[in-house]
Amino acid sequence: MDKQIRQIAERLRGLRDVLELTIEDIARDCEISAQEYSQAESGEYDISVSMLQKVARQYNIAMDALMFGEEPKMNSYFLTRSGTGVSIERTKAYKYQSLAAGFMNRYADPFIVTVEPKSSIDESVQCNSHNGQEFNLLLEGKMMFLIDGKELILNEGDSIYFNSKLPHGMKALNNKTVRFLAVIM
Template sequence: MESKIGKLIKALRTGRKKTLKQISEKTELSISFLSQVERGKSSITLESLKKISEALEVSPSYFFSENSVHVKSNVRRGSLGQAKKNDLSFVFEDLSGNLANPSIEPILVTLQPHEDKGVPFAHKGQEFIYVLEGVLTLLLGHEEHELHPGDSIHMESSTPHNWLNRTGKPVRFLCVNAFDKE
């Protein structure tokens, strides 16, 4: 999975005629780290993937899409539990259905037990989170929130934030990102 993501990052970066240095400057990730990710030699966190996605002006779901066919609408039935397992510390299931130029991005995220990596980050737009199971710890600015099943939050994504799982059980939540169309 990481090799596939790395290849997609490189293809998108080179297709847009961007250098590793340019992406490094936008993401504050080192050139050597970005190179290792592109070659499948280093694992990537969701935080880093979001930074790279923003620098390349795509949704993070771009890297998880099964195909690049864009449709006008999509109905998904019985998708719960069908996310693909990977070697990453999270499972990320794109629920958007490959709509062309989406203004929102619904994803189903599963954080593995004790997933407590990364630092808060910010990006454009707004974010809505609804916890399905487990206890999600949300760092939002200088605040920390524990969200339980049925809890939700709607926030400006420009406020530094991060998701953590400090428990011994997986956490599943729906995250909907709304993008600013500039």
Template sequence: MALTPTDKPSINIGDKLRQRRQELGMTLSDVAENIGVTKGFLSEVERDKTSPSVASLLRICETLSMPIGALFPNNESQVIRKSERLSIKFGGIDIDDFLINAHQQSRFQAILSQMRPGGGGGDELYSVNSQEEFVFVLKGSVRITLEGETTVLDEGDTMSFNPRLPHTFKNNSDTEPAEALFIVSPPPRN
């Protein structure tokens, strides 16, 4: 029986964040204070007990002078079978993300996001240090907020925008799941 993406173990990011923080000689308090979260919350992130919003994860990486791509393993294969998708924690709430392209060698990063009802990137707007972001809604309805303006994309709809502008996303339904493909070019180097 083939594994589905949700059967695969996820790539935990907490160890990498903790190792980088310790390499820099920073305490939990140092990082928490710098990004505006509690020390307890940051400890939970480092132990993979909770998932930060996308905005919080980007701030953590920025504080640690760590590209967000360093959190995810390099997939050498040019063919990624459904059963081989890497489950990643890119941040967000009630969401499962999968890296679906060869990461380090690629000129883009493709992430499949499966959002439970009400799930998404978090309420706080964030930006990504890339040139272009493309969203394709595969299932359900996804709300994209870009610089305070909200656009609802339904199944089959697409949107392109500058990811350096403050934005976030969320499943537009409180009862049905949604699924979207996010492509960012070049891969974020935050």
């Protein structure tokens, strides 16, 4: 995980250098704090997918280029076989498997997200927000979904479609791993 986070941080620094922008410029343009962006570039902190999406959309680049260091190449279809999507483990608790990493100019970013249960010491839910909308379909487990301060319990087969500008986050329940399909639009 640490190696992947550092690689994403290097790509963020490289993008900023190529565009000849300051940390403050990117923070302003992407509506994030300069401290959050600076921490992301340091490679010492977790980097949220929502922040990467904000940067990618603002500067018209593929989120895959930031996450995986590869540009999508397909424009008619892209097939992802079971268990083969490009993945990144943001933290020990979150793993994102991209289901469309090779498709250019996507309107949506589909992922299989795996959330490991948190220790009883750290019960907090980290919330993110980003422009657009999101759809989540719970494939395995039970999770608490927090959106704009409201707690919802989702069971296998439940789904939620929401305005992703609202602060949202999730937590695995019953000390079991959760897997869900997330489509970020």
